Amino acid sequence: MTSAFAPDGSEAMGRVIERRKLRPNSICVSDFYELDRVAGFCAGIEGDVTLQLNDALLPDAAKILKELKKRVGSESYARFCVLADSTFGDGDVDEVSALHLNCQALVYFGDANFKTITNIPSLIVSLDTITKSSFAASLDELHSKYSDALFLVENKKMSEAVSEKIGNVSLMTLANDINELSREISLETVVYIGNTRSPKISAWCLQNQPKMFVSVSSDTFVTEVNPVDVGRILMQRFYLIEKAKDAERVGIVLGSNGGHAT
Numbered sequence: 001m002t003s004a005f006a007p008d009g010s011e012a013m014g015r016v017i018e019r020r021k022l023r024p025n026s027i028c029v030s031d032f033y034e035l036d037r038v039a040g041f042c043a044g045i046e047g048d049v050t051l052q053l054n055d056a057l058l059p060d061a062a063k064i065l066k067e068l069k070k071r072v073g074s075e076s077y078a079r080f081c082v083l084a085d086s087t088f089g090d091g092d093v094d095e096v097s098a099l100h101l102n103c104q105a106l107v108y109f110g111d112a113n114f115k116t117i118t119n120i121p122s123l124i125v126s127l128d129t130i131t132k133s134s135f136a137a138s139l140d141e142l143h144s145k146y147s148d149a150l151f152l153v154e155n156k157k158m159s160e161a162v163s164e165k166i167g168n169v170s171l172m173t174l175a176n177d178i179n180e181l182s183r184e185i186s187l188e189t190v191v192y193i194g195n196t197r198s199p200k201i202s203a204w205c206l207q208n209q210p211k212m213f214v215s216v217s218s219d220t221f222v223t224e225v226n227p228v229d230v231g232r233i234l235m236q237r238f239y240l241i242e243k244a245k246d247a248e249r250v251g252i253v254l255g256s257n258g259g260h261a262t
Contacts, residue, residue, distance in 0.1 A: 022056045022127065029063045030071075034125050038107055039071035041123045046077040047104035052094055054110055057127075058084055078105075093122060126157055138221040139165050139193075146191050146214065152204070154194025158218065162193070174200045187211065194218050202228050 023032045030036065042049055051068075053061055061082045072078055083097055095118040098106045105121040143166050150170045153159050159173050174194070190210040192201060196217045205213055205228040215224045244250065 023060055029060055030067050032127065033060070033064055033109060035064065035067050035071055038123065038125065039068060041107065041121075042068070042072055042078040042105065043076065045105050045121070048079050048081055048101060050083050050098040050101060050103040050106045051080055052083040052098075052106060052108045052110075057109055058082075093118060093124065095120060095122070138216075142191060142193075142216065143169065146189055149189040149191045149214070150187065150210075152190050152192040154192075154198065154218065158194060174198075174204055189214065191216060196222075196224065196227070202233060205230050206233060 023029070051061070051064065053064075061084070065080055065082070068080060081101060081103065083094060083101075093106065093108045095106060098120065103120070105123075106118065107123045107125065109125045110127060139162065150172065151162055151166075153162055153171065153173050155173060159171060162169065162171055187208055187210040189212045190208075191214045192204075193216045196215045201215065209230055213226050213228060215227050216222070
C-alpha cells in the first residue's frame with residue numbers, strides 16, 4: 001500500500017549511481033593518498049593489508065595498488081586487497097570486513113568519523129579534497145552573507161580549512177553533538193558545506209530543526225536553501241510508525257557503529 005507519505009519503491013529501482021571523483025586531476029595519486037607514508041606503515045607487515053576506499057575513491061584503486069607495490073618493493077611480504085564496500089558506511093573504519101579477509105592490517109583513506117581504534121594495526125589517511133583558491137573565495141562570500149550563521153561542515157578536514165580562513169565562526173562537523181559546543185549556538189541559520197547528497201544532512205536537520213538551512217556543495221559551491229523537507233520526513237516517519245503498530249513480530253537491528261543515522 002502506498003500513500004503520499006509512503007514510498008512505493010520506484011525511487012530505489014530508478015536510482016542512478018553517481019560517480020563522484022574526489023582527487024583533482026592536478027594532484028598525482030602518490031601525493032593525494034600519501035603513499036610514501038602508507039608504504040612506511042606496511043614495511044614490517046607480513047600478510048594481507050586491506051585498503052578501504054569509498055565509492056568516490058574507487059576509480060583510483062588500480063593506480064594506488066600499482067604505486068604501493070613500487071614503494072614497498074619486491075622483497076616486502078605485504079600483499080594488498082581493496083575493500084570496495086563497508087559494513088558501517090564510508091565514515092567508519094571497517095575492521096570487521098578486514099578480519100573476514102584474514103588481513104593483518106588496514107589502511108583507511110578518507111575522513112573517519114567514529115571508530116578509529118582497532119584490534120589490528122590500522123592507518124587513517126585523511127584526504128585533502130579542497131581546492132584552496134576557489135574554496136577560500138567562495139567561503140569569503142558565504143561568510144559575508146551569513147556572518148551570524150552556524151557553519152556545519154562534512155568532516156574534520158573541511159573544519160580545519162574553514163577555521164584557517166575564518167577565525168571567529170560558530171563551527172561544527174556532522175559527527176559532533178551540538179550540545180558539546182562550548183557556547184550557546186543559534187539555529188536561526190545554518191550553513192552546511194560538504195557533500196549535499198549525504199543522508200546525514202536529513203538526519204541532522206531532523207534532530208536539530210534549524211529555521212533556515214543553506215546547503216553548499218564543496219565541489220561546485222552550488223547553494224540550495226532549505227533542501228530538506230523536515231515536515232514531510234516527520235509525517236512519513238509517523239506513517240511508518242503507525243503502520244508498524246499492526247505488526248505481530250518486530251525485529252530490532254543493533255550495531256556498534258551507529259554513526260550513520262538515515
